[in-house]
Amino acid sequence: MQTLQQPELLLFDLGGVIIEVDTTGLRALGEKGKSDIDLWETWLTCEAVQLYESGKISEADFAEGVLKAFSSPMPADEFLRSFSAWPTGLYDGAADLLRLLRKHYKLAYLSNSNSLHYPRFQNEWHIDTFFDYHFASFKMGYVKPHADIFQAVLEVLPFEASQIFFVDDNRLNVDMARSLGMRAEIVRGVAELHEVLQRHKILQNAGTHG
Template structure:
């Protein structure tokens, strides 16, 4: 077990792909002539100006849907797509909150997620993520999103804790690279089993006992 935990004060989670099962990309590749696979959809979404503006709180839900459908040349209406997008995340990975609750109380628990006004109510209420964390950093609320440096800097400043005392987990390697470059302790994790392993290896939680 690592002695890293003696230096760590904050455990910072991404949501999608870490605690939350997205169930696939944000639209079906068959809906667009620009995409031939799920990988294409992920790449198109990562490069989307409309999605970036939406997830940094610069445009409304309806404007996002209209602009995104046009941008990606989707063969669905903006109204249909907004409904699909809103219900895109499936829910928490089984056991996700159990792992979070195993983190000792002297650690600060926080979330930093690229997310939107469409998803936040579902994440907080339907998935019950509103009770087990001390701080929440949603990209659409803070005006910055990963992998940009500004959001990470703001998170550390708001927490008033230096990056090397923050243990961050994310399923996107670009986000991990940015965090590492800024001095965060960061681990690439996909799914709750890898999250649990990372926390155990860091000495933050004890291994589960059957």
């Protein structure tokens, strides 16, 4: 069996992979009985979310659109306070894992983010210090899972799609990355990230890569 070439760059989603997200607020919006996975797919494909996380509408319009999409009676100011607090910090072990990987691979993140969460990523967790390249949707004008944002990343990175290994906690994003030629896997949390990197021999090869 042919051995796959090891990637040159590891591309990470942040929320749900590197940064832990409290889904209590999301569950409060959605129908009872729906799984977190179903709720996240509804969230990801919500027009107001896509517009806000591509930097195209205000926080007020974002809140109004989300509450309408989820048929939620929650007041807009309550939703925005809750939403601001969804990210809770780096998963245990995430920082050490990124430091190890960065010794042997180039690292980048591609995050659907926004003007409420991104300052916390920088000020509380100094997220950029762990990565060589930084891609935040609201600064780019595009959002995952659309092809535009992946193509914009590929235009900047000095690597071909086939040299990139992408991890994300959402199936739609992983499917799009694969369709553009990246190797990609669904990962939820650092424990799953470890398992996936070991399965693809990325962790084992970290000591000898480059």
